[in-house]
Amino acid sequence: MKKEKLNLSDMSKQEKKPLIHLENEDLMPLPPPLVEPGKDHNWPPLSTQVQEKYECFLDDTCAVSVPQPKSREEEEELVRKFLSGLEKLFTKENNWTFLQPLLLTMEHCAKCQTCSEACHIFEASGRNELYRPTYRSEIVRRLYFKYVKRGGLVSAWQHGDVKLNWPLVARLIELSYRCNLCRRCAQTCPIGADNGLVAHELRKLFSQEMGIAAKEIHDNGSMLQLKVGSSTGMNKEAVKDNIAFIDEDISEKTGVGVKTPWDVEGADILLIHNAGEILAWPENPGAFALVLNTAGISWTMSSELAGYDSINYGLWYDDAQFARVALKHAEAARKLKVKKIVLGECGHAHKALSVIADRILGGDLNVPRESSMTLLREIVMGGRLKLDTSRNNFPVTLHDPCNLVRLMGVVEPQREVVRKLCPQFREMEPHGVDNYCCGGGSGFAIMSGNNFPDWRFHVSGRKKLEQILNVFQGCMDPSIPKYICAPCSNCKGQFRDMLAYYDLWKRNSILYGGLVELIVNAMTDVKPGFIEWEWR
């Protein structure tokens, strides 16, 4: 059946029906062993209850689950709030944080569609118009010229028009969560317009004005972190207990006594992990403790509120929440009088605290921040550990977390380590600053409402999946264990779920993990086999 072409005006359709529907056959083909679309998972449809209760009329899934308004008046009120938020996005009092890049993007897109070719979501969807980076931006641009600049007929003629109503706003809410904010599109824009920023600013508008955000990143994310100290729900007693357990476990497993120092005033380094590591991949913080202790580094962890969880989900949707968490991180470091903060293996935490928060951390809160990639590079390349690279003699590839690489420029340190330690290292193509997002970026990796994970694996993660399958072609036999080194918690979460979804561990022995685990696995002081070839 020939599919109708999607137009910009379709976003305002009153009909309570999704604008598009994707079949496996529509999607970008994958290499072996996932060549046949017919054998791919079917997409479970949204339940009738969900469709009756929430605004889920964009595509096959629903990320935010906004309740349907009960009356026309309620709809009008929501549209009015949206407009009020839209205007605020373009005032310095409300949005000094991103006003300049946003205005430049609004006013100068040439609509050449160069960005579309760079977008992994657009490509993986089989070039579906809805996921074109400019589709979302063009709607916002038309609203900007019409309602913020208050353009009349001439403006409509010059910039285009769009009908503003509740269905459009409801669909925009969902559409702002169909972008990984990886900004690969912005990298290719000849003018420097940034469609990723438009999705980011839309999310801010919905959160800061309308109180609407994906619950995983707001209620169970930044709010929980500000309440108990971590989005995992761990308070300081729980995190200390868990780390003590990890220390014990790692000591037993490696034969090297490990003890994590807590709240050591005057230590050189405050190490902040993504606390998700502590629960989901305890070998990662354990390996860090082992490496830092063996290398004789003066370091500590902090039990201050949020001082032990580097996540900062505000980065993806809310400036106020972002700043609050960043300040908590800096305060923890200031209290302990450390020389620097080192961020564990978490991409968005790197960018949040090192780059985006840089200009709001003034005075003594401006504690230097550094990547664990550079610290680990220094330890490994500086000969501070005894290493046997034959222990890592299996195919390894390196995933580049967007926040760490394209958006922060930390490209080589982790590569130097992997090149030194892994005789069978191979690069994905493209890699480095031209990498593709894992598909879990901007919060997707932790968003699992409705059938959103199905969309995440079929569409947003598809390009990365293609890269992984390509890089391991020639050694896909399950007897050969393969390792995706992903120095980022969110990316690891996406790999864990996506590899499981496609059964690639059982079928092809493709495993994932961090960088520090590869280091410990190669340490001769440690019992062999630190990396356990079993699913986790």
Add this chain to the structure above:
Amino acid sequence: MIMVILLYAVIYAAAPVFLIACTIRAVHYARLPIHLRWELYPVPHEEPARAKHGGSYFEATDWWEKPIPFNLVGELKSMLPEMIFQKGLWEFNRTMWFFSFPFHFGLYLLIGSTALLMASALLSLLAPQLVSGGIGLLFHYAYAVGWLAGAALTVAGALGLLIRRLTDKELRTYTVPGDIFNLLFFVVTLGCLLTGYLLQEQGAPRALALAQGVLTFDTTLRFQPLLATGLVLSALLTAYIPMTHMSHFIAKYFTYHTVRWDDRPSLKGGVLEKRVAEYLTYRPRWAAPHVGADGSRTWADIVFTNPARGGKK
């Protein structure tokens, strides 16, 4: 004579309108608050060894204790191919480049040739000995060839872009009447100028004389009607460009230098810290309860309160 005066008036008005509108736009962007860092790598002014792979000073241990280099050569090596040859489009959207490059390069030639023509005319009035003989002839051939090549490239590029906009379904969805108008504006203007010039009667003033006439406000000159139309349209187009998204030549400075490549770290007591301290006194009015922005509290008040703990610090 009135028509000639009007023609001169439009031509004379266009230049200041263009300059003023460009300045207003540039000043507007420049005076916006410094935003949070939002750079995108590769950043070409990084140290050459790092810039090669897109790395940043964050790759160095204790980077804040080391001088942060600014590699001007690297930045120029990245900027110039982009400005002159549209390197980015060549790399990422080759089909579009085949139309966009001639269009833009043609415009550069037109601007350059027109500037040379006006300079020749000015020199011939002020110091005729400087442009007499061989040099004058060289100038003549340079602006004539430059202008003709520029017009041909611009028209070909504009027509190509127009055809692509109208026939390519991926572009058509995003094409508005204004886009068609803008491209046609170039085609019609240059078409009128070229045809009008070629249709001039024998003995009619040539380019240099016309330029001298414009400079001296010579109302005795008679312009071929199509040429006069072309000149009026050129003036209108010049004044119109900075009012539209076609002023991306201004925007591009900011998108590259103050967004994409702005990796300046905030230093204790530095300019950035002072500027941001001022922004933190702004009083936002975001309505969601968790933000707590009622218009009376500053950004500084807001970010130091914890909505999950009853607004405590």
